Amino acid sequence: MTRTGPVVVATEADDQTADLVITELNRRGVPVVRFNPADIGADLAVSARFGTCPDPMDGQVRTPSRTADLTSVRALYWRRPTWPDFNRLEADDARFATAQVRHGLGGVLYALPNCRYVNHPLRNAEAEHKPLQLAVAQHLGLTVPPTVVTNDLEQAREFMGAHREVVYKALRWTPYRQGEVGLTTWTEPVTVDELDESISVVPHLFQARVDKVADLRVVVVGTRVFAVRIDSDLLDWRRDYDALTYSVIDLPDRLATALIACLEHFRLASGSFDLAIDRAGDIHWLELNPNGQWGWLEDETELDLTSAFVDLLTQGAS
Structure with a gap:
């Protein structure tokens, strides 16, 4: 049975993607309580x-304008808190105060009974x-580019010697x-001549x-798959959004099924996947962002991502 309690949205003050979801929740008459954990002690109280x-637990979370009973929360949208x-x-x-908030307020929010998390912060x-x-x-069964994670200079040099072109990514x-x-750290080309013993400090x-x-x-919301092809001449398309063109595509069934299975593995309700298409038309895995941005894609493509997220949130716990 779908619960009728509020959807709680945890995010920072300036979050246009969350604004889209909250506007649609309001349009549907679904109660919403929005807050940022950083407001604890000022505009946020929890008991x-x-x-x-x-x-197992009862109590309330309160803002200056809203109160949510912890046992009635139907969904927690963990956006950008x-x-x-x-x-x-x-x-x-x-350090002490920070730990008390993360394990006190955080622990309460992680334990909401019969609540749908999009996504659960610990799973994220x-x-x-x-x-x-x-x-x-x-x-x-996804195609993964050859990759090494290492802080060993010789291992890094050996890897680069085995591949014509190599990029560096922040972990x-x-x-x-x-x-x-x-x-910001972008995906960047790297050559063996740029390596030295300093890479031993941390894994790369x-x-x-x-x-x-x-x-x-590819944005997956529950079992709904929204795929957008992004064309540009950029190695890392995030560098220049004005240089991008977008087109909505259908993924091969096998790939869509694998991405949904990936979310199921991590017990996530949604996620944003980055993939690459090579010159032969093959699709390569790059990464999963479990809490990725998607609002700009709706603007560019008119995909109804907002409704998909609101549908998921209003269903309550599965």
């Missing part, structure tokens, strides 16, 4: 009780590990600033470059 009622950094505190106090965190993604993709995107300037991901003619961004 959860255990061992005092028939349910941020956590407080407590930078006004001394370093040890800030697991699925973000690229080496694990690569292993799962190959197990599912995980992290906020990075130099002064007031925000920086090196991958044989796919001789691609186009990229694919």
